[in-house]
Amino acid sequence: xxxxxxxxxxxxxxxxxMLSSLGEIPEPLKQAMCYSLEAGGKRIRPVLLMxxxxxxxxxxxxxxxxxxxxxxxxxxxxxxxDLPAMDNxxxxxxxxxxxxxxxxxxxxxAGDGLLNAAAELMAARAVRMGDLRGIRAMEIxxxxxxxxxxxAGQSVDVTSEGKEPREDLVSYIHSHKTADLLEAxxxxxxxxxxxxxDQLAAGREYAYHMGLAFQMTDDxxxxxxxxxxxGKNTGMDGNKMTWVALRGIEGTERDAREExxxxxxxxxxxxxxxxxxxxxxxxxxDRNS
Amino acid sequence: xxxxxxxxxxxxxxxxxMLSSLGEIPEPLKQAMCYSLEAGGKRIRPVLLMxxxxxxxxxxxxxxxxxxxxxxxxxxxxxxxDLPAMDNxxxxxxxxxxxxxxxxxxxxxAGDGLLNAAAELMAARAVRMGDLRGIRAMEIxxxxxxxxxxxAGQSVDVTSEGKEPREDLVSYIHSHKTADLLEAxxxxxxxxxxxxxDQLAAGREYAYHMGLAFQMTDDxxxxxxxxxxxGKNTGMDGNKMTWVALRGIEGTERDAREExxxxxxxxxxxxxxxxxxxxxxxxxxDRNS
Numbered sequence: 076x077x078x079x080x081x082x083x084x085x086x087x088x089x090x091x092x093m094l095s096s097l098g099e100i101p102e103p104l105k106q107a108m109c110y111s112l113e114a115g116g117k118r119i120r121p122v123l124l125m126x127x128x129x130x131x132x133x134x135x136x137x138x139x140x141x142x143x144x145x146x147x148x149x150x151x152x153x154x155x156x157d158l159p160a161m162d163n164x165x166x167x168x169x170x171x172x173x174x175x176x177x178x179x180x181x182x183x184x185a186g187d188g189l190l191n192a193a194a195e196l197m198a199a200r201a202v203r204m205g206d207l208r209g210i211r212a213m214e215i216x217x218x219x220x221x222x223x224x225x226x227a228g229q230s231v232d233v234t235s236e237g238k239e240p241r242e243d244l245v246s247y248i249h250s251h252k253t254a255d256l257l258e259a260x261x262x263x264x265x266x267x268x269x270x271x272x273d274q275l276a277a278g279r280e281y282a283y284h285m286g287l288a289f290q291m292t293d294d295x296x297x298x299x300x301x302x303x304x305x306g307k308n309t310g311m312d313g314n315k316m317t318w319v320a321l322r323g324i325e326g327t328e329r330d331a332r333e334e335x336x337x338x339x340x341x342x343x344x345x346x347x348x349x350x351x352x353x354x355x356x357x358x359x360x361d362r363n364s
Numbered sequence: 365x366x367x368x369x370x371x372x373x374x375x376x377x378x379x380x381x382m383l384s385s386l387g388e389i390p391e392p393l394k395q396a397m398c399y400s401l402e403a404g405g406k407r408i409r410p411v412l413l414m415x416x417x418x419x420x421x422x423x424x425x426x427x428x429x430x431x432x433x434x435x436x437x438x439x440x441x442x443x444x445x446d447l448p449a450m451d452n453x454x455x456x457x458x459x460x461x462x463x464x465x466x467x468x469x470x471x472x473x474a475g476d477g478l479l480n481a482a483a484e485l486m487a488a489r490a491v492r493m494g495d496l497r498g499i500r501a502m503e504i505x506x507x508x509x510x511x512x513x514x515x516a517g518q519s520v521d522v523t524s525e526g527k528e529p530r531e532d533l534v535s536y537i538h539s540h541k542t543a544d545l546l547e548a549x550x551x552x553x554x555x556x557x558x559x560x561x562d563q564l565a566a567g568r569e570y571a572y573h574m575g576l577a578f579q580m581t582d583d584x585x586x587x588x589x590x591x592x593x594x595g596k597n598t599g600m601d602g603n604k605m606t607w608v609a610l611r612g613i614e615g616t617e618r619d620a621r622e623e624x625x626x627x628x629x630x631x632x633x634x635x636x637x638x639x640x641x642x643x644x645x646x647x648x649x650d651r652n653s
């Protein structure tokens with residue numbers, strides 16, 4: 076096991092080379108894809124994937140292409156989410172959004188390209204691995220990213236805009252839009268190490284509760300934050316389904332703490348040292364970006 | 365080997381059930397995805413994939429999930445291509461385009477969803493197949509659909525709009541935007557049957573030339589067609605890179621015939637009865653939709 080920053084650096088340094096390994100990508104498509112890949116962010120998903128793989132006895136190097144693929148999926152979802160027809164955001168992590176720099180047409184294709192590149196990268200790696208671990212991890216990631224996962228959450232978010240916040244809708248959106256890719260990270264990391272199904276289930280449980288808490292603190296940051304700290308226009312989500320709209324600030328803080336407790340408890344079902352994951356979950360309550 | 369229509373029917377009947385097999389997809393996302401999947405079309409890619417698999421000794425049933433995945437990829441590319449920020453088309457196959465019916469936000473997500481569903485479906489099937497044929501086919505399809513394949517062609521098409529037609533650009537766009545998915549169909553079908561690399565190469569060669577001819581006759585139909593026959597607004601591609609703009613009508617007809625000859629010659633490198641593929645290629649010259 077390494078530190079969060081060590082995993083993060085591994086992912087940061089590999090993203091563009093992994094993309095380039097696919098072959099010659101025409102400009103400005105490649106530039107647009109790299110612009111958003113290199114826009115920073117906490118790299119939570121690739122970090123968790125590599126950490127889960129190492130925790131279960133695999134290597135971070137085996138996990139790296141899948142970690143990068145997952146970050147590409149996260150990045151494409153942000154590009155499409157920011158489009159004028161979706162959230163219409165001009166800023167993301169303090170920088171102009173993809174379509175502001177490259178135009179909507181290229182931004183749509185850059186998003187499509189990152190999603191396709193993720194699947195391509197994993198498929199190519201799975202062929203080379205020569206056993207079923209890679210394809211199993213890929214199936215987990217594509218399912219969680221897909222139309223019963225992240226995209227489902229995104230679509231309910233989009234189509235419930237302007238409606239009165241309802242707990243079932245907010246739960247659905249949070250669990251799919253945010254928790255699903257975090258579950259994918261932990262579960263795929265474990266699968267790449269060849270961990271058995273009961274460990275995968277424990278990893279999912281951890282990541283599910285941690286993911287809900289993560290989205291709750293995101294909602295809190297949105298309410299409290301100022302544009303400089305978040306690097307995006309805050310308050311833009313005012314008419315959308317959020318946990319804060321449903322529970323208020325204090326209720327959301329309480330719920331987030333409870334979810335973190337559940338996440339940490341789930342770790343007891345995993346063998347070995349799970350301090351990395353407990354620390355990460357507890358850190359969510361103190362996040363300020 | 366079956367008839368074109370038999371393969372086509374197999375694909376038509378399987379598309380929505382394959383999508384539903386992924387789990388519960390929220391509305392209106394599912395409806396939007398099904399709307400475009402069920403909008404008709406010739407189903408060339410799934411037909412070729414299944415035919416190639418059977419020609420090389422595999423079964424159409426093994427090939428069916430991959431055939432459906434390929435059609436989902438083709439369908440997503442049409443949805444995104446029709447968006448206001450791209451070609452801004454109101455009609456596709458005689459029906460209102462996806463974003464005209466469901467709104468731009470849902471159409472973007474329906475496109476993302478179909479691309480993701482394709483990868484998910486193939487990964488799930490590859491896991492169940494338990495050997496490397498499925499994952500090999502998947503890698504072929506994702507590569508041809510991706511940022512060095514179809515999306516690359518799309519992006520050069522978009523960014524070269526308004527420029528003087530140039531042979532290198534038109535060739536690049538044709539070969540990637542159209543031929544790549546046809547190559548994927550034949551190559552993946554052969555791979556699913558476990559065909560050796562030299563047969564895959566022959567299949568690619570056939571599909572490449574056939575694909576170029578297909579796009580040339582598409583350009584010809586666009587020039588000659590009327591909206592009723594094509595089911596879309598013709599002449600919309602007037603300021604874009606087309607073979608007709610480069611070679612004129614007669615030159616394009618001549619080039620298309622030459623490409624078909626090359627395609628049919630490539631079939632000689634394949635064992636067994638290749639009449640299905642020769643007939644299909646020759647039929648391209650007589651197409652009227």
